[in-house]
Amino acid sequence: MTGYSSKTDVATANGKQNGSGNQTGENGTKPTEFTPQGNHASENNIQCSLTSDEFRAVNLMRQDMYPYEVIQEIADFIVKGSGIRPKIGIICGSGLGSLADIIQNPKVFDYEKIPNFPVSTVEGHAGRLVVGTLEGANVMAMQGRFHFYEGYPLAKCSMPVRVMKLCGVEYLFATNAAGGINPKYAVGDIMLMHDHVNMLGFAGNSPLQGPNDPRFGPRFPALVNSYNKDLINKAIEISKTMGIESSVHVGVYSCLGGPTYETIAELKALRMMGVDAVGMSTVHEVITARHCDMKVFAFSLITNKCATEYSDKKDDEASHDEVMAVAKNRQKTCCELVSRLVAEIQKTA
């Protein structure tokens, strides 16, 4: 593979509480009657009963406003607790948690113990933040990311990227497991992301929705050149020295909301749009990282081939077990790619 250029195709605590309805303090067991506001609701007499504890839990999950100060508090907690100011932030994809296991002198924070942090709910996402060193560089890794389908708003899913920024992170490495739509991709291949199609954005959903805080970035950030070309080229060179260049591609990722895997018609449509691999993550993290001017490197591990023609083959059905198994098989290669790229960054620092 030759060098990459975009012309070639080689390759709260005090946050706003959402939701409407009766939130007055109940005794925790008595159901609180919740009536959605508005004519439509009352016309149709829609009602649902939640205990006040359930209501609080749902509200906390739906919280999507994290004021700068709250994010700063979380960042301070991590920097003080670890004694490290990380330069590189890594997000481990499904089954790729071992990317955090190679960090030396790790200081581990369970998400539950970090103030105002969401918790991981998906198998293959341990729910820990690991801070330490890798190839001499200070790094922090999320062993477990947050997905839209877990019930979290996108701003909450990518809030940890802002935490990384305020910890001092300059480079985001986002990894994911994805289905290969490009017929040339095989299971176990790696696709270096050079662009994305934001399907959730097409539907009017963005992690940057709501008031913009200019301390993070501009109201209308540009997303061309989101994926750092130098880092893509370095990764291609590294793949050659690792002897895996024939299974490394450069391509376009698309994020859908999940948790369902795609229909054949959807996969056909994505392919027509120029998408090479599909998943349910990463794009909101990249948007948040670019908004606050971080350099982004991202790759997909192709864990399954997506069928784009109708057939009765059971093999065509994606499954999370398959995703996890392939990720486990390829974790060593992914770890080596990441460590070597970190070493490159560290060399030129």
Ligand SMILES: O=P(O)(O)O[C@H]1O[C@H](CO)[C@@H](O)[C@H]1O
């Ligand atoms: O994108 P990551 O977190 O790697 O996980 C991918 O794997 C899961 C589906 O198997 C989905 O969450 C999809 O997004």
